[in-house]
Amino acid sequence: xxxxxxxxxxxxxxxxxxxxxxxxxxxxxxxxxxxxxxxxxxxxxxxxxxxxxxxxxxxxxxxxxxxxxxxxxxxxxxxxxxxxxxxxxxxxxxxxxxxxxxxxxxxxxxxxxxxxxxxxxxxxxxxxxxxxxxxxxxxxxxxxxxxxxxxxxxxxxxxxxxxxxxxxxxxxxxxxxxxxxxxxxxxxxxx
Amino acid sequence: xxxxxxxxxxxxxxxxxxxxxxxxxxxxxxxxxxxxxxxxxxxxxxxxxxxxxxxxxxxxxxxxxxxxxxxxxxxxxxxxxxxxxxxxxxxxxxxxxxxxxxxxxxxxxxxxxxxxxxxxxxxxxxxxxxxxxxxxxxxxxxxxxxxxxxxxxxxxxxxxxxxxxxxxxxxxxxxxxxxxxxxxxxxxxxx
DNA sequence: CGCTAGGGTTAGGGTTCA
DNA sequence: TTGAACCCTAACCCTAGC
Numbered sequence: 538x539x540x541x542x543x544x545x546x547x548x549x550x551x552x553x554x555x556x557x558x559x560x561x562x563x564x565x566x567x568x569x570x571x572x573x574x575x576x577x578x579x580x581x582x583x584x585x586x587x588x589x590x591x592x593x594x595x596x597x598x599x600x601x602x603x604x605x606x607x608x609x610x611x612x613x614x615x616x617x618x619x620x621x622x623x624x625x626x627x628x629x630x631x632x633x634x635x636x637x638x639x640x641x642x643x644x645x646x647x648x649x650x651x652x653x654x655x656x657x658x659x660x661x662x663x664x665x666x667x668x669x670x671x672x673x674x675x676x677x678x679x680x681x682x683x684x685x686x687x688x689x690x691x692x693x694x695x696x697x698x699x700x701x702x703x704x705x706x707x708x709x710x711x712x713x714x715x716x717x718x719x720x721x722x723x724x725x726x727x728x
Numbered sequence: 729x730x731x732x733x734x735x736x737x738x739x740x741x742x743x744x745x746x747x748x749x750x751x752x753x754x755x756x757x758x759x760x761x762x763x764x765x766x767x768x769x770x771x772x773x774x775x776x777x778x779x780x781x782x783x784x785x786x787x788x789x790x791x792x793x794x795x796x797x798x799x800x801x802x803x804x805x806x807x808x809x810x811x812x813x814x815x816x817x818x819x820x821x822x823x824x825x826x827x828x829x830x831x832x833x834x835x836x837x838x839x840x841x842x843x844x845x846x847x848x849x850x851x852x853x854x855x856x857x858x859x860x861x862x863x864x865x866x867x868x869x870x871x872x873x874x875x876x877x878x879x880x881x882x883x884x885x886x887x888x889x890x891x892x893x894x895x896x897x898x899x900x901x902x903x904x905x906x907x908x909x910x911x912x913x914x915x916x917x918x919x
Numbered sequence: 920c921g922c923t924a925g926g927g928t929t930a931g932g933g934t935t936c937a
Numbered sequence: 938t939t940g941a942a943c944c945c946t947a948a949c950c951c952t953a954g955c
Binding site: 754755774 | 926930
Binding site: 542543545584588589592595615617 | 946947948949
Protein backbone atom coordinates (compact mmCIF):
# COMPACT_ATOMS: atom_id res chain seq x y z
CA UNK A 538 0.00 0.00 0.00
CA UNK A 539 0.90 3.60 -0.11
CA UNK A 540 2.00 5.61 2.85
CA UNK A 541 1.86 4.09 6.31
CA UNK A 542 -0.04 7.07 7.66
CA UNK A 543 1.63 10.26 8.57
CA UNK A 544 0.71 11.93 11.77
CA UNK A 545 0.70 15.67 11.67
CA UNK A 546 3.44 17.29 13.69
CA UNK A 547 2.94 20.35 15.83
CA UNK A 548 5.11 22.25 13.44
CA UNK A 549 2.94 21.36 10.51
CA UNK A 550 -0.20 22.22 12.40
CA UNK A 551 1.24 25.58 13.28
CA UNK A 552 2.12 26.21 9.67
CA UNK A 553 -1.37 25.28 8.59
CA UNK A 554 -2.94 27.59 11.13
CA UNK A 555 -0.69 30.40 10.09
CA UNK A 556 -1.50 29.66 6.49
CA UNK A 557 -5.19 29.90 7.13
CA UNK A 558 -4.71 33.16 8.93
CA UNK A 559 -2.78 34.53 6.02
CA UNK A 560 -4.76 33.23 3.08
CA UNK A 561 -8.02 32.04 4.54
CA UNK A 562 -9.58 28.64 5.00
CA UNK A 563 -10.27 26.99 1.68
CA UNK A 564 -7.18 28.36 -0.01
CA UNK A 565 -5.32 25.12 0.42
CA UNK A 566 -3.33 25.20 -2.78
CA UNK A 567 -2.38 28.80 -2.13
CA UNK A 568 -1.14 28.01 1.34
CA UNK A 569 0.81 25.10 0.01
CA UNK A 570 2.58 27.23 -2.55
CA UNK A 571 3.40 30.03 -0.17
CA UNK A 572 7.17 29.89 0.37
CA UNK A 573 6.54 30.73 3.98
CA UNK A 574 4.94 27.34 4.53
CA UNK A 575 6.08 25.12 1.70
CA UNK A 576 9.25 24.25 3.54
CA UNK A 577 7.23 22.73 6.33
CA UNK A 578 4.23 21.44 4.46
CA UNK A 579 6.05 20.13 1.46
CA UNK A 580 5.03 16.59 2.24
CA UNK A 581 1.33 17.43 2.31
CA UNK A 582 -1.19 17.87 -0.43
CA UNK A 583 -3.91 20.48 -0.67
CA UNK A 584 -6.41 17.79 0.21
CA UNK A 585 -4.36 16.86 3.24
CA UNK A 586 -4.55 20.45 4.39
CA UNK A 587 -8.28 20.52 3.91
CA UNK A 588 -8.78 17.29 5.82
CA UNK A 589 -6.51 18.32 8.63
CA UNK A 590 -8.19 21.66 8.99
CA UNK A 591 -11.51 19.90 9.14
CA UNK A 592 -10.67 17.70 12.06
CA UNK A 593 -8.72 20.40 13.80
CA UNK A 594 -11.86 22.45 13.72
CA UNK A 595 -13.91 19.77 15.33
CA UNK A 596 -14.29 20.83 18.88
CA UNK A 597 -13.77 18.26 21.59
CA UNK A 598 -16.76 16.06 22.20
CA UNK A 599 -19.85 17.99 21.60
CA UNK A 600 -22.03 17.32 24.54
CA UNK A 601 -25.50 16.12 23.90
CA UNK A 602 -25.06 12.46 23.35
CA UNK A 603 -26.71 11.22 26.47
CA UNK A 604 -27.35 7.86 25.01
CA UNK A 605 -24.18 6.49 26.36
CA UNK A 606 -22.80 6.53 29.84
CA UNK A 607 -19.92 4.69 28.53
CA UNK A 608 -16.26 4.61 29.03
CA UNK A 609 -15.96 8.04 30.47
CA UNK A 610 -17.44 6.89 33.69
CA UNK A 611 -15.16 3.97 33.86
CA UNK A 612 -12.06 5.83 34.51
CA UNK A 613 -12.96 6.86 37.99
CA UNK A 614 -11.55 3.96 40.00
CA UNK A 615 -8.50 5.52 41.51
CA UNK A 616 -9.30 8.97 42.63
CA UNK A 617 -7.98 9.31 46.11
CA UNK A 618 -4.45 9.01 45.01
CA UNK A 619 -2.40 12.14 44.68
CA UNK A 620 -1.64 11.13 41.18
CA UNK A 621 0.41 13.74 39.44
CA UNK A 622 -1.10 15.31 36.43
CA UNK A 623 -0.85 13.16 33.45
CA UNK A 624 1.68 14.49 31.06
CA UNK A 625 0.44 15.49 27.71
CA UNK A 626 2.16 14.87 24.50
CA UNK A 627 5.36 16.75 24.61
CA UNK A 628 5.84 17.36 20.98
CA UNK A 629 3.14 19.92 21.02
CA UNK A 630 4.13 23.47 21.41
CA UNK A 631 1.34 25.04 23.28
CA UNK A 632 -0.43 21.93 24.26
CA UNK A 633 -3.78 21.47 25.70
CA UNK A 634 -3.31 22.48 29.23
CA UNK A 635 -4.37 20.12 31.94
CA UNK A 636 -6.68 21.16 34.62
CA UNK A 637 -4.77 23.58 36.76
CA UNK A 638 -5.63 26.14 34.25
CA UNK A 639 -8.85 27.26 35.61
CA UNK A 640 -7.43 29.76 37.98
CA UNK A 641 -7.89 32.53 35.54
CA UNK A 642 -10.92 31.77 33.53
CA UNK A 643 -13.23 30.19 35.96
CA UNK A 644 -15.41 32.90 37.21
CA UNK A 645 -18.49 31.19 36.10
CA UNK A 646 -21.08 31.00 38.81
CA UNK A 647 -22.36 27.64 37.82
CA UNK A 648 -25.55 27.32 39.71
CA UNK A 649 -25.71 23.73 40.63
CA UNK A 650 -27.36 24.14 43.96
CA UNK A 651 -28.51 20.80 45.16
CA UNK A 652 -25.51 18.80 44.35
CA UNK A 653 -25.26 16.49 47.30
CA UNK A 654 -21.86 15.15 46.76
CA UNK A 655 -20.31 16.53 43.65
CA UNK A 656 -17.95 14.04 42.08
CA UNK A 657 -14.86 16.14 41.94
CA UNK A 658 -13.27 14.26 39.18
CA UNK A 659 -10.50 15.46 37.10
CA UNK A 660 -12.86 14.75 34.36
CA UNK A 661 -15.25 17.41 33.31
CA UNK A 662 -15.68 19.25 30.08
CA UNK A 663 -15.27 22.90 30.79
CA UNK A 664 -12.06 23.99 29.24
CA UNK A 665 -13.18 24.55 25.76
CA UNK A 666 -12.28 28.17 25.72
CA UNK A 667 -8.95 27.50 27.26
CA UNK A 668 -7.85 25.19 24.56
CA UNK A 669 -9.10 27.69 22.12
CA UNK A 670 -7.05 30.42 23.65
CA UNK A 671 -3.95 28.30 23.41
CA UNK A 672 -4.56 27.92 19.77
CA UNK A 673 -5.05 31.60 19.26
CA UNK A 674 -1.86 32.39 21.07
CA UNK A 675 0.05 29.90 19.04
CA UNK A 676 -1.44 31.30 15.92
CA UNK A 677 -0.49 34.81 16.90
CA UNK A 678 3.06 33.92 17.75
CA UNK A 679 3.67 31.91 14.65
CA UNK A 680 2.15 34.56 12.48
CA UNK A 681 3.97 37.42 14.05
CA UNK A 682 7.20 35.50 13.84
CA UNK A 683 9.15 37.91 15.90
CA UNK A 684 12.61 36.72 16.78
CA UNK A 685 12.85 36.19 20.48
CA UNK A 686 9.16 35.84 20.94
CA UNK A 687 6.28 38.19 20.67
CA UNK A 688 5.26 40.54 23.38
CA UNK A 689 1.98 40.51 25.11
CA UNK A 690 0.64 43.56 23.41
CA UNK A 691 1.42 42.32 19.96
CA UNK A 692 -0.26 39.02 20.68
CA UNK A 693 -3.31 40.73 22.03
CA UNK A 694 -3.51 43.05 19.05
CA UNK A 695 -3.17 40.21 16.65
CA UNK A 696 -5.93 38.19 18.21
CA UNK A 697 -8.26 41.12 18.57
CA UNK A 698 -7.62 41.91 15.00
CA UNK A 699 -8.50 38.48 13.76
CA UNK A 700 -11.30 37.59 16.09
CA UNK A 701 -13.93 39.00 18.24
CA UNK A 702 -12.72 39.26 21.81
CA UNK A 703 -14.71 39.77 24.98
CA UNK A 704 -14.28 42.90 27.09
CA UNK A 705 -11.98 41.40 29.64
CA UNK A 706 -9.94 39.60 27.06
CA UNK A 707 -6.69 41.34 27.86
CA UNK A 708 -6.88 40.35 31.46
CA UNK A 709 -7.58 36.76 30.56
CA UNK A 710 -4.82 36.68 28.00
CA UNK A 711 -2.39 38.18 30.42
CA UNK A 712 -3.11 35.54 33.00
CA UNK A 713 -2.94 32.85 30.42
CA UNK A 714 0.42 33.96 29.14
CA UNK A 715 1.73 34.15 32.64
CA UNK A 716 0.64 30.62 33.25
CA UNK A 717 2.05 29.31 30.02
CA UNK A 718 5.41 30.85 30.52
CA UNK A 719 5.76 30.01 34.19
CA UNK A 720 4.82 26.44 33.52
CA UNK A 721 7.29 26.16 30.73
CA UNK A 722 4.81 25.65 27.98
CA UNK A 723 5.94 28.78 26.29
CA UNK A 724 9.57 29.61 26.22
CA UNK A 725 9.16 33.23 26.71
CA UNK A 726 7.11 36.17 25.83
CA UNK A 727 9.16 39.26 25.55
CA UNK A 728 8.20 42.28 27.54
CA UNK B 729 -25.41 -4.03 26.95
CA UNK B 730 -25.56 -4.32 23.25
CA UNK B 731 -22.85 -6.58 21.99
CA UNK B 732 -22.03 -9.67 24.02
CA UNK B 733 -18.83 -10.26 22.07
CA UNK B 734 -19.27 -12.30 19.01
CA UNK B 735 -16.63 -14.91 18.52
CA UNK B 736 -15.59 -15.47 14.97
CA UNK B 737 -16.56 -18.79 13.49
CA UNK B 738 -14.29 -20.86 11.29
CA UNK B 739 -16.60 -20.16 8.41
CA UNK B 740 -16.35 -16.44 8.88
CA UNK B 741 -12.60 -16.61 9.11
CA UNK B 742 -12.46 -18.60 5.91
CA UNK B 743 -14.66 -16.07 4.18
CA UNK B 744 -12.45 -13.27 5.38
CA UNK B 745 -9.34 -14.96 4.11
CA UNK B 746 -10.93 -15.65 0.78
CA UNK B 747 -12.09 -12.07 0.64
CA UNK B 748 -8.59 -10.79 1.24
CA UNK B 749 -7.26 -13.06 -1.46
CA UNK B 750 -9.86 -11.81 -3.87
CA UNK B 751 -9.90 -8.10 -3.12
CA UNK B 752 -6.80 -7.50 -1.07
CA UNK B 753 -6.23 -6.55 2.56
CA UNK B 754 -7.61 -3.14 3.28
CA UNK B 755 -10.62 -3.51 1.04
CA UNK B 756 -12.89 -4.31 3.91
CA UNK B 757 -16.02 -2.71 2.64
CA UNK B 758 -15.53 -4.22 -0.76
CA UNK B 759 -15.18 -7.66 0.74
CA UNK B 760 -18.25 -7.08 2.82
CA UNK B 761 -20.35 -6.11 -0.17
CA UNK B 762 -19.20 -8.98 -2.32
CA UNK B 763 -22.19 -11.32 -2.69
CA UNK B 764 -19.78 -14.19 -2.40
CA UNK B 765 -19.08 -13.32 1.23
CA UNK B 766 -21.89 -11.10 2.38
CA UNK B 767 -24.03 -14.10 3.16
CA UNK B 768 -21.51 -15.26 5.69
CA UNK B 769 -20.15 -12.00 6.98
CA UNK B 770 -23.42 -10.15 7.18
CA UNK B 771 -23.10 -9.83 10.92
CA UNK B 772 -19.78 -8.07 10.67
CA UNK B 773 -18.78 -4.54 9.88
CA UNK B 774 -15.86 -3.41 7.78
CA UNK B 775 -14.10 -2.43 10.97
CA UNK B 776 -14.71 -5.87 12.38
CA UNK B 777 -13.05 -7.34 9.34
CA UNK B 778 -10.08 -5.09 9.73
CA UNK B 779 -9.72 -5.88 13.42
CA UNK B 780 -10.06 -9.59 12.87
CA UNK B 781 -7.51 -9.55 10.12
CA UNK B 782 -5.15 -7.74 12.40
CA UNK B 783 -5.60 -10.33 15.12
CA UNK B 784 -5.17 -13.16 12.68
CA UNK B 785 -2.04 -11.60 11.34
CA UNK B 786 -0.33 -11.36 14.67
CA UNK B 787 2.47 -13.82 14.61
CA UNK B 788 3.04 -15.90 17.73
CA UNK B 789 5.49 -14.13 19.98
CA UNK B 790 7.30 -12.27 17.33
CA UNK B 791 9.77 -10.07 19.06
CA UNK B 792 9.62 -7.88 16.06
CA UNK B 793 12.88 -7.02 14.50
CA UNK B 794 13.57 -3.34 14.47
CA UNK B 795 10.11 -2.31 15.34
CA UNK B 796 10.70 -2.53 19.03
CA UNK B 797 11.40 1.17 19.23
CA UNK B 798 7.76 2.00 18.78
CA UNK B 799 6.91 1.95 22.42
CA UNK B 800 9.97 3.80 23.40
CA UNK B 801 9.18 6.62 21.10
CA UNK B 802 5.66 7.05 22.24
CA UNK B 803 6.14 9.70 24.81
CA UNK B 804 9.19 11.76 24.43
CA UNK B 805 10.57 13.20 27.62
CA UNK B 806 11.08 16.91 27.80
CA UNK B 807 14.66 17.40 26.98
CA UNK B 808 17.01 17.87 24.19
CA UNK B 809 17.89 14.69 22.52
CA UNK B 810 21.55 14.06 22.06
CA UNK B 811 21.05 11.21 19.72
CA UNK B 812 21.36 11.49 15.98
CA UNK B 813 18.38 11.24 13.77
CA UNK B 814 15.68 9.37 15.50
CA UNK B 815 12.30 9.44 14.02
CA UNK B 816 10.99 10.91 10.88
CA UNK B 817 7.39 10.93 10.18
CA UNK B 818 6.41 12.07 6.84
CA UNK B 819 5.36 11.05 3.44
CA UNK B 820 3.20 12.35 0.77
CA UNK B 821 -0.24 11.04 0.36
CA UNK B 822 0.56 9.74 -3.02
CA UNK B 823 -0.88 6.32 -3.37
CA UNK B 824 0.48 3.61 -5.53
CA UNK B 825 0.16 5.76 -8.57
CA UNK B 826 3.29 5.94 -10.65
CA UNK B 827 4.35 9.46 -9.87
CA UNK B 828 6.57 9.87 -12.84
CA UNK B 829 7.25 13.34 -11.67
CA UNK B 830 8.98 12.28 -8.57
CA UNK B 831 10.97 9.59 -10.18
CA UNK B 832 12.45 12.08 -12.54
CA UNK B 833 14.41 13.49 -9.70
CA UNK B 834 16.19 10.23 -9.30
CA UNK B 835 19.77 10.26 -10.30
CA UNK B 836 19.86 13.94 -10.74
CA UNK B 837 23.03 15.16 -9.18
CA UNK B 838 22.82 18.06 -6.82
CA UNK B 839 25.31 20.40 -5.31
CA UNK B 840 24.93 22.57 -2.29
CA UNK B 841 24.38 26.23 -1.69
CA UNK B 842 21.88 25.89 1.01
CA UNK B 843 20.37 27.82 3.83
CA UNK B 844 18.64 26.25 6.80
CA UNK B 845 15.10 26.84 7.75
CA UNK B 846 14.47 29.26 10.56
CA UNK B 847 13.37 27.49 13.71
CA UNK B 848 10.28 28.61 15.51
CA UNK B 849 10.60 30.22 18.84
CA UNK B 850 7.97 28.28 20.63
CA UNK B 851 9.47 26.09 23.24
CA UNK B 852 12.25 23.61 22.86
CA UNK B 853 10.07 20.75 21.88
CA UNK B 854 11.56 17.77 20.16
CA UNK B 855 11.00 18.99 16.74
CA UNK B 856 10.89 17.00 13.76
CA UNK B 857 13.77 17.32 11.67
CA UNK B 858 13.38 19.34 8.70
CA UNK B 859 16.38 21.29 9.78
CA UNK B 860 18.29 18.21 10.67
CA UNK B 861 17.50 16.61 7.39
CA UNK B 862 18.95 19.62 5.66
CA UNK B 863 22.05 19.17 7.71
CA UNK B 864 22.29 15.54 6.86
CA UNK B 865 21.95 16.23 3.19
CA UNK B 866 24.63 18.86 3.41
CA UNK B 867 26.86 16.52 5.32
CA UNK B 868 26.33 13.82 2.75
CA UNK B 869 27.11 16.07 -0.15
CA UNK B 870 30.21 17.55 1.40
CA UNK B 871 31.48 14.22 2.59
CA UNK B 872 30.96 12.52 -0.68
CA UNK B 873 32.82 15.30 -2.45
CA UNK B 874 31.66 14.13 -5.78
CA UNK B 875 32.54 16.55 -8.51
CA UNK B 876 29.41 18.01 -9.91
CA UNK B 877 27.37 17.07 -6.90
CA UNK B 878 25.98 13.84 -5.60
CA UNK B 879 22.97 12.06 -6.89
CA UNK B 880 20.03 11.16 -4.78
CA UNK B 881 20.91 7.52 -4.41
CA UNK B 882 24.38 8.30 -3.18
CA UNK B 883 23.01 10.78 -0.67
CA UNK B 884 20.51 8.28 0.61
CA UNK B 885 23.14 5.59 0.92
CA UNK B 886 25.46 7.87 2.80
CA UNK B 887 22.82 8.90 5.30
CA UNK B 888 21.53 5.42 5.82
CA UNK B 889 25.06 4.33 6.36
CA UNK B 890 25.79 6.91 9.00
CA UNK B 891 22.48 6.96 10.80
CA UNK B 892 19.48 4.93 11.50
CA UNK B 893 16.78 5.80 9.03
CA UNK B 894 13.09 5.04 9.16
CA UNK B 895 11.47 2.71 6.66
CA UNK B 896 10.16 5.36 4.36
CA UNK B 897 13.24 7.49 4.56
CA UNK B 898 13.87 7.40 0.85
CA UNK B 899 10.50 8.90 0.11
CA UNK B 900 11.07 11.64 2.60
CA UNK B 901 14.48 12.38 1.26
CA UNK B 902 13.18 12.38 -2.25
CA UNK B 903 10.49 14.87 -1.44
CA UNK B 904 12.95 17.00 0.46
CA UNK B 905 15.43 17.08 -2.37
CA UNK B 906 12.72 17.92 -4.76
CA UNK B 907 11.71 20.82 -2.63
CA UNK B 908 15.23 22.04 -2.09
CA UNK B 909 16.09 21.99 -5.75
CA UNK B 910 12.87 23.52 -6.93
CA UNK B 911 13.12 26.28 -4.39
CA UNK B 912 16.65 27.06 -5.33
CA UNK B 913 18.23 26.04 -2.09
CA UNK B 914 20.11 23.33 -3.80
CA UNK B 915 21.58 23.81 -7.19
CA UNK B 916 21.24 21.01 -9.54
CA UNK B 917 24.32 20.26 -11.53
CA UNK B 918 24.16 18.33 -14.69
CA UNK B 919 26.20 15.24 -14.69
C1' DC C 920 -8.26 18.69 -16.02
C1' DG C 921 -7.42 21.13 -11.20
C1' DC C 922 -9.58 22.46 -6.99
C1' DT C 923 -12.58 22.31 -2.89
C1' DA C 924 -16.34 20.41 0.06
C1' DG C 925 -18.11 16.87 2.21
C1' DG C 926 -19.40 12.05 2.91
C1' DG C 927 -17.23 7.51 3.29
C1' DT C 928 -13.44 4.28 4.55
C1' DT C 929 -9.21 2.67 6.61
C1' DA C 930 -5.26 2.42 10.02
C1' DG C 931 -3.79 2.16 14.23
C1' DG C 932 -3.83 3.20 19.12
C1' DG C 933 -6.75 2.25 23.06
C1' DT C 934 -10.15 -0.27 25.88
C1' DT C 935 -12.98 -4.04 27.51
C1' DC C 936 -13.79 -8.63 28.71
C1' DA C 937 -13.46 -13.68 28.99
C1' DT D 938 -1.93 -11.77 32.44
C1' DT D 939 -3.13 -12.39 27.68
C1' DG D 940 -5.33 -11.96 23.48
C1' DA D 941 -9.68 -11.63 20.82
C1' DA D 942 -13.28 -8.50 20.12
C1' DC D 943 -14.65 -3.94 20.05
C1' DC D 944 -14.19 1.44 20.25
C1' DC D 945 -12.37 6.10 18.88
C1' DT D 946 -10.94 9.06 15.50
C1' DA D 947 -7.00 11.09 12.77
C1' DA D 948 -5.68 10.37 8.36
C1' DC D 949 -6.80 9.23 3.97
C1' DC D 950 -10.06 8.18 -0.26
C1' DC D 951 -13.82 9.05 -3.52
C1' DT D 952 -16.73 11.91 -6.05
C1' DA D 953 -19.91 15.59 -7.18
C1' DG D 954 -19.96 20.20 -8.55
C1' DC D 955 -17.65 24.03 -10.01
